[in-house]
Amino acid sequence: MKNPATLPRRHLLTGSAAALSALGLAAWTRGAHAQTEPAAAAKPLPAYAGWKNPGSLIVHSSSTLETRRGAFGTGVVTPSSQLYIRNNLPAPDAAIVADRDAWSVSIEGVKAPRALTLAELRTLGIETVTTVLQCSGNGRGFFPSKPSGTPWTVGAAGCVVWSGVPLRNVVAALGGLAGGAAYLTGTGGEKLPEGVDPLTVVVERSVPIKALDDAILAWEMNGEPMPLAHGGPLRLIVPGYQGVNNIKYVKRVVFGAEQSQARIMSHGYRMSPPGTKAGPDQPSVWEMTTKSWINGPLPEQGTLKAGLVQVHGVAFGGTRGIKGVDVSVDGGKTWQAAQLIGPDLGRFAWRQFVLPVRLAAGSHALLSRATDTAGNVQPEQREENLGGYNNTSWRDHGVTVVVA
Numbered sequence: 001m002k003n004p005a006t007l008p009r010r011h012l013l014t015g016s017a018a019a020l021s022a023l024g025l026a027a028w029t030r031g032a033h034a035q036t037e038p039a040a041a042a043k044p045l046p047a048y049a050g051w052k053n054p055g056s057l058i059v060h061s062s063s064t065l066e067t068r069r070g071a072f073g074t075g076v077v078t079p080s081s082q083l084y085i086r087n088n089l090p091a092p093d094a095a096i097v098a099d100r101d102a103w104s105v106s107i108e109g110v111k112a113p114r115a116l117t118l119a120e121l122r123t124l125g126i127e128t129v130t131t132v133l134q135c136s137g138n139g140r141g142f143f144p145s146k147p148s149g150t151p152w153t154v155g156a157a158g159c160v161v162w163s164g165v166p167l168r169n170v171v172a173a174l175g176g177l178a179g180g181a182a183y184l185t186g187t188g189g190e191k192l193p194e195g196v197d198p199l200t201v202v203v204e205r206s207v208p209i210k211a212l213d214d215a216i217l218a219w220e221m222n223g224e225p226m227p228l229a230h231g232g233p234l235r236l237i238v239p240g241y242q243g244v245n246n247i248k249y250v251k252r253v254v255f256g257a258e259q260s261q262a263r264i265m266s267h268g269y270r271m272s273p274p275g276t277k278a279g280p281d282q283p284s285v286w287e288m289t290t291k292s293w294i295n296g297p298l299p300e301q302g303t304l305k306a307g308l309v310q311v312h313g314v315a316f317g318g319t320r321g322i323k324g325v326d327v328s329v330d331g332g333k334t335w336q337a338a339q340l341i342g343p344d345l346g347r348f349a350w351r352q353f354v355l356p357v358r359l360a361a362g363s364h365a366l367l368s369r370a371t372d373t374a375g376n377v378q379p380e381q382r383e384e385n386l387g388g389y390n391n392t393s394w395r396d397h398g399v400t401v402v403v404a
């Protein structure tokens with residue numbers, strides 16, 4: 001990938017997200033599996049993700065790859081080769097994963113602040129947690145208002161197993177919190193373009209301090225060393241929180257009284273109602289809320305044979321587990337309870353569900369509606385907002401199949 005620092009100043013002066021994604025787009029390189037791609041004018045995988053399975057992914061740009069709905073399958077864990085990618089800045093050079101143990105993260109806002117290497121972190125504890133990683137813009141493609149940003153439908157999400165050290169162990173090893181901490185802030189280790197105010201481009205996010213109970217500094221993903229494309233060597237995982245809060249290549253963690261002043265925190269990723277301006281007074285995208293969708297059968301399978309069909313999909317509740325999922329095969333007129341299929345990998349993971357139904361010839365609108373363990377029911381309508389964030393509408397996520 002081209003180093004942004006070497007790019008013409010003309011681009012850098014704007015410092016806008018559009019200019020940066022233009023930089024990413026210029027960096028197309030043919031991925032390892034590109035030859036096996038269907039003849040369609042699909043964009044090839046970018047080099048840093050060349051190891052992914054191109055048939056399972058929609059390549060929107062070199063920094064936005066979406067899992068195909070039909071690729072989710074019915075196992076709980078999303079294979080790394082099929083997991084979506086979202087980078088706000090070009091991914092760092094692979095040199096940062098050459099010596100993983102040498103990576104260091106500075107911890108501030110504790111009694112004895114200092115930098116720790118990954119080798120040291122490995123001595124402080126190990127925990128494994130399965131979480132839904134979902135971009136807050138997942139489902140943006142269903143907004144009729146066409147908000148700017150990637151028009152993801154359902155595939156900017158996956159269910160992933162992370163291993164690392166609980167952040168609270170690290171805090172304890174450094175003498176405990178210094179006091180007055182209301183937020184936990186993580187900073188990404190990307191090289192920032194020169195000639196722009198770092199605060200306008202740095203990926204730095206704050207979450208409420210209660211997230212410290214579950215947060216981990218992870219060096220493994222789905223049983224392998226954290227891939228560079230997903231934040232290796234080290235990633236901050238905040239279980240149950242929207243994707244952007246899970247900082248890749250994390251190089252700094254601060255416990256403090258204030259939220260980050262970075263633009264991605266103060267103005268980006270805010271739930272701003274139509275007619276307002278995005279800004280610090282609007283709610284930030286933090287905990288995910290209850291959501292589900294159907295992954296099969298799908299219209300792209302063509303006309304289905306009349307008879308028994310297994311309607312299946314995924315459901316999750318952010319920081320809460322799933323109590324149940326109802327499925328409708330008549331556009332929401334009537335609902336039936338689906339079965340949750342195992343294994344249950346905990347409250348931050350998604351559950352797969354299935355409803356066996358007999359479908360007669362005709363067109364059938366299939367819908368799913370999840371309820372979490374706190375009794376929150378997935379809503380029918382999306383919450384309109386400027387950024388197209390947090391679309392959990394069951395109506396939007398339905399599919400229509402034709403049976404003959």
Ligand SMILES: Nc1nc2c(c(=O)[nH]1)N[C@H]1C(S)=C(S)[C@@H](COP(=O)(O)O)O[C@H]1N2
Nearest residue numbers: 084085086087088135188203230243244248
């Ligand atoms: N350092 C860093 N962390 C980041 C980002 C980024 O651009 N840089 N993107 C965020 C966003 S918006 C999302 S949705 C997730 C995407 O994670 P993935 O690419 O591993 O799927 O990472 C988050 N963490």
Ligand SMILES: [Mo]
Nearest residue numbers: 135136243244
């Ligand atoms: Mo995201």
